Every structure is written in C-alpha cells, then in structure tokens.
Amino acid sequence: xxxxxxxxxxxxxxxxxDLFAYGLEAAKKVGKENVYDYSLGNPSIPAPxxxxxxxxxxxDGDSIALHGYSVxxxxxxxxxxxxxxxxxxxxVNAKASELFMTCGCAPALISTAKGIAADxxxxxxxxxxxxxxxxxxxxxxxKVKVVPPDTEHFQINMPELAKAVNEKTVAVVINTPNxxxxxxxxxETLQKIGDxxxxxxEEFGHPIYILADEPYRELVYGGxxxxxxxxxxxxxxxxxxxxxxxxxxxERIGYVYVPEKCADGKKVYAAVAGAARELGQVCPPxxxxxxxxxxxxxxxxxxxxxxxxxxxxxxxIEYGYEVAKPDGAFYMFVKAPNGDANAYSEKAKLxxxxxxxxxxxxxxxxxxxxxxxxxxxxxxDSLPAFKAMIESYK
Amino acid sequence: xxxxxxxxxxxxxxxxxDLFAYGLEAAKKVGKENVYDYSLGNPSIPAPxxxxxxxxxxxDGDSIALHGYSVxxxxxxxxxxxxxxxxxxxxVNAKASELFMTCGCAPALISTAKGIAADxxxxxxxxxxxxxxxxxxxxxxxKVKVVPPDTEHFQINMPELAKAVNEKTVAVVINTPNxxxxxxxxxETLQKIGDxxxxxxEEFGHPIYILADEPYRELVYGGxxxxxxxxxxxxxxxxxxxxxxxxxxxERIGYVYVPEKCADGKKVYAAVAGAARELGQVCPPxxxxxxxxxxxxxxxxxxxxxxxxxxxxxxxIEYGYEVAKPDGAFYMFVKAPNGDANAYSEKAKLxxxxxxxxxxxxxxxxxxxxxxxxxxxxxxDSLPAFKAMIESYK
Numbered sequence: 001x002x003x004x005x006x007x008x009x010x011x012x013x014x015x016x017x018d019l020f021a022y023g024l025e026a027a028k029k030v031g032k033e034n035v036y037d038y039s040l041g042n043p044s045i046p047a048p049x050x051x052x053x054x055x056x057x058x059x060d061g062d063s064i065a066l067h068g069y070s071v072x073x074x075x076x077x078x079x080x081x082x083x084x085x086x087x088x089x090x091x092v093n094a095k096a097s098e099l100f101m102t103c104g105c106a107p108a109l110i111s112t113a114k115g116i117a118a119d120x121x122x123x124x125x126x127x128x129x130x131x132x133x134x135x136x137x138x139x140x141x142x143k144v145k146v147v148p149p150d151t152e153h154f155q156i157n158m159p160e161l162a163k164a165v166n167e168k169t170v171a172v173v174i175n176t177p178n179x180x181x182x183x184x185x186x187x188e189t190l191q192k193i194g195d196x197x198x199x200x201x202e203e204f205g206h207p208i209y210i211l212a213d214e215p216y217r218e219l220v221y222g223g224x225x226x227x228x229x230x231x232x233x234x235x236x237x238x239x240x241x242x243x244x245x246x247x248x249x250x251e252r253i254g255y256v257y258v259p260e261k262c263a264d265g266k267k268v269y270a271a272v273a274g275a276a277r278e279l280g281q282v283c284p285p286x287x288x289x290x291x292x293x294x295x296x297x298x299x300x301x302x303x304x305x306x307x308x309x310x311x312x313x314x315x316x317i318e319y320g321y322e323v324a325k326p327d328g329a330f331y332m333f334v335k336a337p338n339g340d341a342n343a344y345s346e347k348a349k350l351x352x353x354x355x356x357x358x359x360x361x362x363x364x365x366x367x368x369x370x371x372x373x374x375x376x377x378x379x380x381d382s383l384p385a386f387k388a389m390i391e392s393y394k
Numbered sequence: 395x396x397x398x399x400x401x402x403x404x405x406x407x408x409x410x411x412d413l414f415a416y417g418l419e420a421a422k423k424v425g426k427e428n429v430y431d432y433s434l435g436n437p438s439i440p441a442p443x444x445x446x447x448x449x450x451x452x453x454d455g456d457s458i459a460l461h462g463y464s465v466x467x468x469x470x471x472x473x474x475x476x477x478x479x480x481x482x483x484x485x486v487n488a489k490a491s492e493l494f495m496t497c498g499c500a501p502a503l504i505s506t507a508k509g510i511a512a513d514x515x516x517x518x519x520x521x522x523x524x525x526x527x528x529x530x531x532x533x534x535x536x537k538v539k540v541v542p543p544d545t546e547h548f549q550i551n552m553p554e555l556a557k558a559v560n561e562k563t564v565a566v567v568i569n570t571p572n573x574x575x576x577x578x579x580x581x582e583t584l585q586k587i588g589d590x591x592x593x594x595x596e597e598f599g600h601p602i603y604i605l606a607d608e609p610y611r612e613l614v615y616g617g618x619x620x621x622x623x624x625x626x627x628x629x630x631x632x633x634x635x636x637x638x639x640x641x642x643x644x645e646r647i648g649y650v651y652v653p654e655k656c657a658d659g660k661k662v663y664a665a666v667a668g669a670a671r672e673l674g675q676v677c678p679p680x681x682x683x684x685x686x687x688x689x690x691x692x693x694x695x696x697x698x699x700x701x702x703x704x705x706x707x708x709x710x711i712e713y714g715y716e717v718a719k720p721d722g723a724f725y726m727f728v729k730a731p732n733g734d735a736n737a738y739s740e741k742a743k744l745x746x747x748x749x750x751x752x753x754x755x756x757x758x759x760x761x762x763x764x765x766x767x768x769x770x771x772x773x774x775d776s777l778p779a780f781k782a783m784i785e786s787y788k
Contacts, residue, residue, distance in 0.1 A: 001564070001600045002658055002665040006509050009668030046457035055681070059449040063440035067642045103497045103646060107674030115400050133671075140672050170395070206395045248461045250680030252497060252646075264396055271396040274403030277527075278534050279673045280501030286644030287449070288679065 009136065016040065019345075019355045026353045035353040036382035038370040041179065041330070043247040045305065045373075048298040051246055054291045066290070070283045072273060074101030074255070078293035082255065085296045090228040098259055100272055101284040104252035105215050105241035106137065109173075111279060112237055112256050113141035115271030116170050116209055123168040124211075127156050128363030129333065131179050131213075142170065149364045154183040154324040154333065158192060165200050171209040171237075172197065176226060177216040177328025180362045180369035184220060184327040187227045194233030201235065207263035210236040215254070216329040218245040218299060221306045224327040235262050242292050244329075245300050251288045305330050308372040312379050319387050330373040333359070337393035341368045344389065352385035403530065410434065413739075413749045420747045429747040430776035431768065435573065435724070437641040438767040439699065442692040445640055448685045460684070464677045466667060468495030468649070472687035476649065479690045484622040492653055494666055495678040498646035499609050499635035500531060503567075505673060506631055506650050507535035509665030510564050510603055517562040518605075521550050522757030523727065525573050525607075536564065543758045548577040548718040548727065552586060559594050565603040565631075566591065570620060571610040571722025574756045574763035578614060578721040581621045588627030595629065601657035604630040609648070610723040612639040612693060615700045618721040629656050636686050638723075639694050645682045699724050702766040706773050713781050724767040727753070731787035735762045738783065746779035 019039040027035045058066050073079065079096035086094040102108040113124060122142035126134045128149040138144045145164050150157040161172070172193065176185040197208045212229045217240070220226050230236040241254030258269040283289075309326055316323050322335040334356075336344040341358040345368055348354040359367035372379065413433040421429045452460050467473065473490035480488040496502040507518060516536035520528045522543040532538045539558050544551040555566070566587065570579040591602045606623045611634065614620050624630040635648030652663040677683075703720055710717050716729040728750075730738040735752040739762055742748040753761035766773065 001510065001512055002661045003509055003511055003513075003669070006668035006672070007661060007665040009671050010509075010664035010666070011668070042462050044458065047461055051461075052453040052457060055453040056450045059446040059453070063446060064438065064641065067441055067445075067644050068436050069643045102674075103679070104674065104676055106676050110672070110674045115397055115404075116395065117397055118395055119397075136672055137674065247458065249463045250461050250677055250683075252676065252679050267396045267401060270404035271401040272404070274400035274405070275397070277403050278400070278504070278530055280496075280498065280504045280531065282498055282500050282646065283644055285497070285646050285679045285682065288681070289644075 015361055016357055019349070019357065022349060023353070023355050030353060033381065035355070036378055036385060037355045038372065038374065039355045039357055041371045041373065043244055043249060043373055044375065045247055045301055047247045048295060048300065050295050050298055051248070051291055054294050055287065058287055058290055067286060070286050070289065072276065072281065072283055073099065074284045074289050075293070078289055081293040081296055086257070090231060092228070092230055092259070094257065094259070098269065099255050099257055100269065100276065101253070101255045101289060102276060102281055103284055104243065105213065105239050105254040106133070107276060107279050107281055108239040108241070108254045108256045109137045109211070109213060110140055111272045111276040111281070112211060112239060113138050113171070114275035115268055117141040118170070121168055122170045123166070125161070125164050125169060125172045127161070127172070127174070129154070129178070129180050129359060129367070130173070130363055131175060132361040134173065138173065146363050151364070154178070154181040155185060155189045156193065158196070161193070162196065165197070165208065167204050169208050171211040173211045173213060174229060175213040177220055179216065179329055180331050180357070180359065181324045181333040182326035182329045182331040183324050184224050184226055187225065187232070190227050190229055190232050197233065197235070207235045209262070212236055212238045214238055215241045215244050219302060219305065219330060220328040221302065221309060222327065226328065230259050237262065237268065246292065246295060246298065247300065248288065251285065253284055253288045253292055304376070305373065307376055308374065308379050311376070312370065312372050315383050316386060319390050321386070321390060330371060332370040332372060333367050334370060335367055337390050339366045341366055344368060348385065348389055352388065354382055354385040354389070409755055410751055413743070413751065416743060417747070417749050424747060427775065429749070430772055430779060431749045432764040432766065433749045433751055435765045436767065437638055437643060438769065439641055439695055441641045442689060442694065444692055445642070445685055445689050448688050449681065452681055452684055461680060464680050464683065466670065466675065466677050467493065468678045468683050469680070469687070472683055475687040475690055480651070484625060486622070486624055486653070488651065488653070492663065493649050493651050494663065494670065495647070495649045495683060496670060496675055497678055498637065499607065499633050499648040500527070501670065501673050501675055502633040502635070502648045502650045503531045503605070503607060504534055505666045505670040505675070506605060506633060507532050507565070508669035508672070509662055511535040512564070515562055516564045517560070519555070519558050519563060519566045521555070521566070521568070523548070523572070523574050523753060523761070524567070524757055525569060526755040528567065532567065540757050545758070548572070548575040549579060549583045550587065552590070555587070556590065559591070559602065561598050563602050565605040567605045567607060568623065569607040571614055573610065573723055574725050574751070574753065575718045575727040576720035576723045576725040577718050578618050578620055581619065581626070584621050584623055584626050591627065591629070601629045603656070606630055606632045608632055609635045609638050613696060613699065613724060614722040615696065615703060616721065620722065624653050631656060631662065640686065640689060640692065641694065642682065645679065647678055647682045647686055698770070699767065701770055702768065702773050705770070706764065706766050709777050710780060713784050715780070715784060724765060726764040726766060727761050728764060729761055731784050733760045735760055738762060742779065742783055746782065748776055748779040748783070
C-alpha cells in the first residue's frame with residue numbers, strides 16, 4: 001500500500017554511501033590511516049570563528065524573539081543584509097523582497113522548479129556531468145533532459161544543448177563551480193548560453209530561465225572569475241546555500257534570488273513561495289538565519305583545499321592521469337586509465353582501500369570524482385595508490 | 395508561464411496574517427497596549443534555559459562535527475535518545491531506526507502522507523475543526539475529506555467519520571491537543587476510532603493509518619491524560635515537533651515515528667524517507683538536532699499559559715460565552731454570540747482592536763479561535779472588550 005515511487009527513492013542504492021560505508025568497515029580492519037576516502041563532499045574546514053561566536057551571542061539574547069517563527073521568506077533585515085552583499089559584489093540592485101530563504105539549497109531548487117513549471121511536461125535541462133540528485137529535484141516538477149558532457153574542456157556542449165532546447169523547456173540548470181568536475185564555466189560559455197536562450201525564448205514566445213545552482217560560488221582558486229549569471233542573462237534565478245562557503249551543510253540554510261527584472265519576476269517569486277509552502281517550508285531555521293545574515297561577508301579559509309588541490313592535481317598529472325582543470329569547488333574529475341571508471345573504482349577499493357566515485361551517476365561514464373575535502377595527510381598517503389593504479393593499466 | 399497552483403498558494407490571502415498586520419498598524423495609532431491580538435500561535439514562553447546553554451556548549455565544540463551533514467534521518471545517537479524518552483513515558487519499545495527527523499512537523503506530515511498514499515486518489519480524512527494548512531499538506535499527496543465537527547464536546551463526530559471512510563481512505567489525521575479547539579481527545583474517543591479503523595481495514599483488506607499530529611502533546615493542563623495513540627491502535631504513525639513544547643517554532647525540528655508493528659512498518663519508513671528526499675530534506679538542522687536530543691526530557695514551563703487560560707476561560711463563561719473545554723495547547727474556541735463569527739471578528743477588530751480568528755478556515759463556522767499565548771496583561775486589558783462585545787448582541 002505504500003507509494004512505490006517514494007519507496008524506491010527511500011531504498012535506492014547509493015554508490016557514494018556504499019563506498020563510504022565500505023571505508024568505515026575497512027578502517028576497522030586496516031586502520032583509518034590506510035583508507036583513502038575521496039567519496040564524500042562534506043566540508044573539511046571549520047566554519048569561520050565568527051559563525052560560532054554569533055551563535056553564542058544570539059543564544060544569550062531574547063529566546064522568544066530568537067526561536068520564534070519568522071515570515072516564510074526569512075527575516076526582512078536578514079534578507080536586506082544578503083541583498084546588500086550581492087549589490088556590493090555584483091552591482092545588481094538586489095532587494096530583500098527578491099530573496100526567499102530556504103532550509104538549504106535542495107528545497108531552493110525544488111521550489112523554484114515547481115514554481116516555474118507550468119505542468120509536469122515542462123522540461124528542465126541539466127548539463128553533464130551533473131549532481132545526481134537533480135533527477136529527483138527536477139523530476140519533482142517536470143521532466144529532466146540531460147545534455148551530454150563536453151569532455152574536452154568540461155565547459156558546455158553547445159550543439160547538444162541546442163538540440164535539447166524546445167518549446168517545453170522552462171529552464172537550463174547551470175552549476176558553476178561544478179560538482180563533480182570542479183570546473184568553472186567561463187564568461188564566454190555563459191554569454192553564449194545567455195544569447196542562445198534569449199533567442200530561443202523570443203522564438204517560442206516564453207522565457208527560458210537559467211537556474212543557477214551556486215553552493216560552490218566562493219570555493220574558487222587562483223583568482224579565477226565566477227561570473228554572476230544575472231549580470232549576463234536577465235532571466236536568471238539563483239539558488240544558493242552556505243553549506244560549503246561557511247562549512248554549514250548540516251544546518252540547512254540557503255535562498256532563492258528571483259530578480260524582478262526576470263520575466264514575470266514577481267509572479268515567479270510568489271510561485272516559489274507557494275511551492276515552498278507545499279514542501280513544508282514554514283520558515284528557514286531562525287538562529288542560523290540570523291547568523292548567516294551577520295556572516296554573509298565572511299570568506300571561507302580556502303588554503304587547505306587549495307593545498308590539497310595543487311598536490312593532488314600535480315601528482316595525478318605527473319603519473320599520467322587526464323584531469324579536468326579543477327578551478328573551483330573541492331572536486332576533481334579524472335579520466336579512468338582504460339575508460340572503465342567502475343572497474344577502476346572497484347579495483348582501487350579492493351587493492352588499495354582507495355575510494356573514488358565512478359562518473360556514471362553524474363552522467364559521465366569513464367571518469368571518476370575525487371572529493372579532496374580530506375586531510376593533506378590522506379592525499380600524501382594515497383599518492384602511491386594512485387600511482388600503482390595507473391601503472392597497473394600500462 | 396508560472397505554475398498556477400503554486401502561484402495561488404503563494405498569493406492566497408490569509409485571515410490570520412491579515413489580522414496580525416492590522417494589529418501592527420493599529421498599534422502605531424492607538425498604542426501597542428490597546429491592541430488585543432489573539433491571532434497568532436507563536437509561543438510566548440521562552441525555551442527552557444537548558445536549550446540555550448546546550449546551543450552555546452555545542453558552539454564551543456568541534457565545528458566540523460557539529461555543522462556537517464548528518465544522515466537524512468538524523469544522528470543515530472540523537473534518535474536513540476528520543477526513542478528512550480518515548481519508551482520511558484509510554485512503554486512502547488521505540489527504536490532509533492523507527493524515527494525519521496525532519497525540518498519541523500510540516501515536512502513530517504507531508505512526507506508521511508506522500509509515503510503512504512499509493513496515488514493521488516488516496517484519501518486523507520481530517521476532523522473539523524482542523525489546522526487549515528492540512529489542505530495543502532495532505533492535498534500534496536492525495537485528496538482531503540473533512541469530517542464535520544462535533545460542536546457539543548469537540549470530540550469526534552463518529553457517525554460522520556464512519557460515512558467518510560471508504561476503500562480509498564489511507565489515513566485519518568488526529569490532532570490532539572487540538573488546534574484550534576484546545577480540546578484533548580479522550581481515551582474513549584481514540585479507542586472508538588481505533589476499533590472502527592481496525593474493522594474497516596480488515597473489511598477493505600488494507601490498513602487505514604492514524605496519522606497523529608502531536609506538536610501540542612506536552613501542552614496540557616490540570617493533569618488531563620493525552621493518550622499515546624500507538625498504544626491504542628497499532629497502525630498509528632506519529633508526527634511531532636518541538637515548536638511548542640520547547641518554544642522553538644522557528645528552528646524547524648521534528649520527527650516522524652513509524653513503529654515497526656504498523657502494517658508494512660519498514661516499508662512505510664522507507665517511503666517516508668523517499669518522500670522527504672523529494673521535499674529537499676537533506677538532513678534535519680544539525681545543531682538544533684543535537685540540542686533537542688539533550689533536552690528531550692525538558693518540560694515546558696506551562697504556568698503562564700495556564701494562568702492565561704484560567705483567567706480567560708472563567709471570564710468568558712461569566713460573560714455568557716460558550717467555550718469548548720480548553721484542556722490543552724494554547725487555544726480557546728468560542729461560539730460567536732449570534733452564530734456569525736466573521737461579523738463578530740470584524741466588529742471586535744474595528745470597535746475594540748480585539749483580534750480573533752473566525753472558524754471558517756478551520757472547517758467550523760460560527761466559532762472563533764483565541765490564541766492565548768499572549769501576556770497576562772493583554773488578557774486582563776482585553777476583558778472589557780469581550781464583555782462589551784457579547785452585551786452588544788443582547
């Protein structure tokens with residue numbers, strides 16, 4: 001009698017969870033220091049000190065005001081701080097009334113998708129490689145269409161994107177810096193997409209939104225630019241969370257930014273709010289809501305990630321691996337030596353307790369993802385395993 | 395191009411919000427002390443001191459462990475504490491694996507409804523008077539059927555319930571202590587429903603669940619018993635939150651308890667988890683998750699509510715109002731003197747700045763709800779207005 005779809009969602013095997021569980025078991029046998037777990041995207045740098053200081057400060061204040069309901073969109077003064085920060089950084093004239101805070105980025109994406117999908121035949125285009133949960137998030141609102149990857153530069157395969165767009169398309173989902181590739185889309189790439197969607201929107205007589213999924217915005221290295229897409233293409237809706245930038249993934253706090261200049265901007269905002277209501281989003285958690293308002297200017301201490309990134313990337317290249325250019329997030333996307341990433345992952349696991357995620361679930365077979373949000377020592381200790389692995393294919 | 399249903403949800407007028415906004419405006423003109431706002435159900439007693447102490451303690455600890463993802467159901471040690479507490483109080487043999495923590499009670503209810511509804515023709519029965527958001531929560535999973543109220547005792551109209559149950563019924567939603575009536579359903583009432591649903595389940599060859607919505611469980615006065623429904627009827631699923639019991643409504647923390655002894659218990663649990671996944675419930679907020687685990691034995695300081703309740707109830711009865719027996723929650727449900735609660739609400743608002751919510755939205759016209767989670771002074775100062783109002787009808 002249970003709902004079969006949700007039973008399926010609740011029992012679906014997860015490659016990442018299984019690898020992680022394997023690592024925990026292996027650690028019991030061979031010691032934690034001999035397991036090299038690159039499976040999970042859980043931040044390994046602490047939240048900025050200000051975050052925990054503010055938490056304590058608020059906990060000493062008025063409990064009723066602190067823990068009481070806020071309006072569904074989040075406290076207006078908090079949203080104003082977020083808007084001010086966007087305006088400072090990107091000169092976009094954002095307003096508190098354009099921001100709708102949510103319990104993390106996942107409900108932000110789902111609410112937005114449900115708000116803009118006229119019906120269940122509406123199509124969402126995702127670009128491989130992509131975050132596997134997109135199938136569930138956008139499948140909740142409409143149909144998901146996958147654009148095959150550009151495996152040369154891990155930018156966007158424009159001819160394939162052009163083929164995918166049609167009259168039913170409501171949005172193209174853009175995730176930059178990208179999970180799983182770690183690649184940052186260039187201004188040129190984004191400009192091309194914007195121009196193309198503008199033309200197509202005019203042709204079809206309705207807007208095609210860019211839905212920008214931006215939890216990794218601040219995780220970028222070597223001064224690379226991460227263009228703010230609303231400044232390139234008007235019909236852009238941004239979904240954000242502080243999970244990675246403030247290392248707060250468990251606290252579930254994020255937002256949707258619907259610029260009024262978007263086509264039907266105010267209507268879209270109302271529909272996002274309505275969809276959030278049906279997700280049970282009564283309000284974003286109030287304590288952490290206030291804290292991120294105060295810490296919105298804080299930048300994460302990315303040095304540890306950058307050290308890991310450089311060491312791992314340089315070593316892999318030296319050993320002969322092909323790796324997508326990892327300018328952002330804390331992921332690296334590596335070509336499996338003989339093109340079979342599942343076999344590589346299995347062999348690495350069994351022979352070296354080296355845990356890497358095959359790219360199939362990301363829509364990009366033949367590659368594997370490394371989450372380098374681990375200790376530097378793990379990277380150092382794992383290098384012989386990476387070396388032995390590629391040599392075993394020669 | 396936006397989704398019309400969600401646009402409707404996002405722009406629907408709210409009687410409660412409108413009254414609240416009226417009160418804020420009126421306060422600017424006549425002073426806050428001359429506005430008697432009984433519209434909102436926002437707790438007016440602070441969280442127990444231990445809650446804020448624990449928040450500070452955790453904020454001093456390991457930031458990565460504190461703010462990192464937990465598993466989707468919530469930390470296992472936290473769930474074990476919740477299970478232990480249920481076992482101590484109700485002798486039910488609850489296990490951590492039967493509890494699924496959520497971002498408040500709203501997603502708990504929606505996930506459960508979606509998990510047990512085989513398809514969108516599945517029917518959920520709600521008992522008037524009921525929380526208006528039920529229409530949205532259960533409407534997300536199936537069809538909502540309303541059982542008219544028992545306006546004699548505000549228990550449950552059994553003949554009407556019997557008429558409502560059919561082969562498509564998947565659950566009867568039971569909210570006790572009740573919002574908006576403040577009434578606690580008796581063991582006798584619950585036993586009657588349990589017996590009836592058992593019989594009907596056998597007749598139809600599938601279980602009919604009781605979905606117990608229990609955010610007000612601990613808000614009960616004068617030693618009245620609030621029976622724990624899983625001890626009366628096996629096929630009961632409980633949705634809970636600490637919004638009211640620990641005065642944490644803004645923090646969004648609650649759970650679903652699916653006893654294994656329920657029909658298809660383990661399957662239902664998995665389906666609830668799957669539905670939660672599609673709501674974007676990645677995990678319950680981690681800091682407050684740990685805090686409620688530590689504070690699960692804390693009882694709210696109900697004296698202030700009880701003082702309000704007694705003063706307001708006795709005064710209204712003295713003036714000649716008919717009031718449902720308010721044994722729990724922080725609501726009182728009052729019969730409009732001439733049977734037109736909308737007219738009463740409007741007149742009270744315009745003539746006395748006395749804000750009361752007409753019962754129509756709760757499925758019970760002719761009554762109005764008072765949320766007495768206000769200061770005692772507000773109650774005292776408002777009494778002449780209540781008196782003048784009823785006298786104006788004589």
